[in-house]
Amino acid sequence: MAIDFTLLKTCRQTGARLGRLTTPHGVIDTPVFMPVGTQATVKTLTPAHLEEIEAQIILSNTYHLYLRPGHDLIRRAGGLHNFMHWDKPILTDSGGFQVFSLNDLRKIREEGVEFRSHIDGSLHFLSPEKAIEVQNALGADIIMAFDECAPYPAERRYVEDSLARTIRWAERCKKAHRDTERQALFGIIQGGMFNDLRARSVEATVEIGFPGYSLGGLSVGEPKPLMYEVLESTAPLLPKDKPRYLMGVGSPDCLVEGALRGIDMFDCVLPTRIARNGTALTSFGKVVVRNASCAEDFSPIEPGCDCYACRNFSRAYIRHLIKADEILGLTLISIHNLRYLVRLMRDLRLAIAEDRSGDFARAALAKLQAGE
Amino acid sequence: MAIDFTLLKTCRQTGARLGRLTTPHGVIDTPVFMPVGTQATVKTLTPAHLEEIEAQIILSNTYHLYLRPGHDLIRRAGGLHNFMHWDKPILTDSGGFQVFSLNDLRKIREEGVEFRSHIDGSLHFLSPEKAIEVQNALGADIIMAFDECAPYPAERRYVEDSLARTIRWAERCKKAHRDTERQALFGIIQGGMFNDLRARSVEATVEIGFPGYSLGGLSVGEPKPLMYEVLESTAPLLPKDKPRYLMGVGSPDCLVEGALRGIDMFDCVLPTRIARNGTALTSFGKVVVRNASCAEDFSPIEPGCDCYACRNFSRAYIRHLIKADEILGLTLISIHNLRYLVRLMRDLRLAIAEDRSGDFARAALAKLQAGE
8 A cells, every 4th residue: 555544542532533645755743734736836935845834745736737838847857856856745636626617617527527728728537536646646645536526616516416426436437547556546526515415425435445545525515614614514424544635625724623533634736826926824824924014023933933034034024025025925924834834733643542532622723713 | 354265276177266155144155146135035945945055155135125024124124135035145236227227217426326216217326335325234244335337338438437437436435335344345347348448447446445356247248258258358457355246147158158267256147037037047058947838748857957846746747837827837936946046056166165166167058069
């Protein structure tokens, strides 16, 4: 098997799990936050920055890389690790989420999805087999089954049909993925906000059998309490000895709440996306560095933070860079935002190890809320 | 005195000089190329990148910093070194070049220049005294007198009047600059393409007396051979024991040709500006990484280069980044371009030390030309 997951312990205060995930490119301590490098780069950062931040694993997007520069080019470059010079673990999604998001530009059939490129309008076809072929060429340590992420809100009937197809596609993905020693294929749990459909999804997907399970179709517009409820009803149904990945989540509070409910892996574009709007994430809530209030503020983004931005630069300087359209401003906030989430997960892991994740979460969430 | 210049030797083959310039923030080996950080940042790079590149000194622009974020803010931040977290030497220009470039937006008087901001159209006034006041607040190791850079081509009569005013302004700058222990004020030689006016400028400016001399009004559109001719007639008139800075130059061939004619310091936006167009500078000429010819080229920008970009990334990857509008592409080419010029100057210094700068220049220029 490409990966090995050890559940080191479950916190006595909550359902939070401490784990160790071994992959061909290194060991990951969980719960973990994965920075997103959509187009084979985490926006505005070098791989050296990511190492300094202590990112353990990054995510990249199959849809984008399939269209540009093409998976075949990346295969010939020696795979994604070599192409982008990142020799720690990588996870790729299946492209499903992106092609389903194209709405008017795609047609769903049992065989797969026909879609037009958002770049040049050219016609393409992605199926379970094709998504696996592309991900095999990219060579990430962890890859995803090709699924449909149902929108929110959605009719039960739609979600039922979509889920049934996702299960059939999961079987085809498993069959298409042969080199299980090099890459671990995760199954994806869907079922919208319907707890019985989620249960059906878990049963069928676990029956097919995967080395890890992703929770898809969450953080798609529903209220946070609803997402937490789905996690509470679904996560306990999953095998304890396999890693659980909550796709596309998220904000600091959602990472903490998700971990308390037994999630091991998270990813989100939020920290790098809001950095490009001049907004920083801190343990006391968001700081809009772009705002005039930071113009003469010579303190760091987050006092006490050990990141390169906070050790060396003031809010006043970073605000100047943003107002002057200088890219270094985005780089510095991105470094901080990612380092903050890495630190948050590290502190959370320590709290789980010491059976105090409930106390930790209460304090962290209160501090976040007080600052907003 | 803020700076100390030691002329270590002059090459026996050419007029190239090997020097050592000691400043309050460190020692600079000359000839030296200075990367430009217009708005208190070398575009797309962190100061850590600049250190890795082994940049010895960087340049920043008074006009831009005066307008945004304002020199008073930077003074309160502890000066430009502290504000931008660069504790090696810095040189600032006087703002003259930029305000004179505003054309319709400025009015020249004996007292100074009234101009409108290119950012918001607000009215400002820059004089010799004001330019020194602003540069005192910024706190660079080396600062420039407020001068007029005559355009090319220009009538002799215009250049004569302009030069006379530049000389009067140089006197006022020297008088206004009091803290000569902390910052060295350079005089600027003008006189357009008229060798006798250049000689008059040298005589008058040296008479006023400065710890270093800049050559302004070159590389403003004239043919390169004409610039070289002006350098040949002007440089020998300058005091041997003072550093000579050729402003706004330049391309790899101009750096070599300038050094052969006795220039010690250079700056130019070229390496970072063309990086943003996807073009790399190499010892065998320009490489347009953006071009389709690089799409499947898995070699580095410049084989053998020791920069972070060339050690770790292929042309194919960097081209992908540029085509996908990913900032890392600009960062990597900027790192390479600056490192290439730093290496070029280091190799040139070694050649001067070994009395073979003529041979070195011939070989380097032939290789550059063959590749173009």
